[in-house]
Amino acid sequence: MSILLISKLRIWDGSTGKVIIPAISFELNSGSCLAIVGESGSGKSLTCRAILRLNQRNIRQSGEIVFQGERIDRLAENEMRRRRGKQLYMIPQNGMRAFDPTSVIGVHLRDTLVHHFGWNRSEIVEKMKLAMQSVRLKDPVGIMNKYPHQMSGGMLQRVMISLAIVLEPDIIIADEPTSALDTVSKYEVIEQFCRLREKMGCSMIFVSHDLGVVRKIADEIVVMRDGNIVERGEASVLFAKPQHEYTRHLVASHAGIHEHFNRVIGGPAYVSR
Numbered sequence: 001m002s003i004l005l006i007s008k009l010r011i012w013d014g015s016t017g018k019v020i021i022p023a024i025s026f027e028l029n030s031g032s033c034l035a036i037v038g039e040s041g042s043g044k045s046l047t048c049r050a051i052l053r054l055n056q057r058n059i060r061q062s063g064e065i066v067f068q069g070e071r072i073d074r075l076a077e078n079e080m081r082r083r084r085g086k087q088l089y090m091i092p093q094n095g096m097r098a099f100d101p102t103s104v105i106g107v108h109l110r111d112t113l114v115h116h117f118g119w120n121r122s123e124i125v126e127k128m129k130l131a132m133q134s135v136r137l138k139d140p141v142g143i144m145n146k147y148p149h150q151m152s153g154g155m156l157q158r159v160m161i162s163l164a165i166v167l168e169p170d171i172i173i174a175d176e177p178t179s180a181l182d183t184v185s186k187y188e189v190i191e192q193f194c195r196l197r198e199k200m201g202c203s204m205i206f207v208s209h210d211l212g213v214v215r216k217i218a219d220e221i222v223v224m225r226d227g228n229i230v231e232r233g234e235a236s237v238l239f240a241k242p243q244h245e246y247t248r249h250l251v252a253s254h255a256g257i258h259e260h261f262n263r264v265i266g267g268p269a270y271v272s273r
């Protein structure tokens, strides 16, 4: 059953009239992880942000976005704001951008959780402590008193994941959440995403360049190129028998990275076909 339906999404630059995404349609099934892959500039981030209506002002969009049966593309901004975070939670590429650099981490966490749940300070600290410990963040209280620049990229992504654990959103949209991380942090963060899915059974859209990571986490894949979807399908099928020439190129060129990934996490050997 679909939890999110994107239909004829069109995105253009309102200041120049340039069409960036002519019309794409896809759906996210409930409890499933859909990966969006494709080369840089293919429109993955604009698509994710369009779902949450978070693109910059010059970027315009049309088309239907249906979340749990409701046309969210028609909602007023204040209604949309209520759904962001609690129902539709976005984890950006760079954790640093998610936090206000002038406040300690705890302020961001408190603002978000008071907004959605109205909890008091000690409830928030207790819930965040447990969630942070579950993603192997040591000294949660110390972290809450740190500024974003005092944390590594991997730690900030884990704080974002721990906040997701507390918020229990219906859909997590992760836009290249590991692209700014070193290899070790990257695989640790991916492990946390996998655990998050096991724990919460939430639906997820996961954008990545890295097919090794996608193979580990995705049930279904959408392949984008130049603003169009060139192929889609079940992850196992798409990896085994990529149909489109561009997908075949992507799968072949990422085989090496996948072998490396499996060596790091001790997964099964990659069989290139």
Ligand SMILES: Nc1ncnc2c1ncn2[C@@H]1O[C@H](COP(=O)(O)OP(=O)(O)OP(=O)(O)O)[C@@H](O)[C@H]1O
Residues within 6 Å of the ligand: 013, 020, 038, 039, 040, 041, 042, 043, 044, 045, 046, 047, 056, 058, 059
């Ligand atoms: N605010 C903007 N105004 C005008 N054009 C934009 C804007 N943001 C993105 N674009 C253009 O839209 C296209 C798609 O960008 P997008 O960021 O969605 O690509 P992407 O697939 O996510 O790339 P990457 O993997 O590098 O993040 C690119 O050509 C980009 O230059």
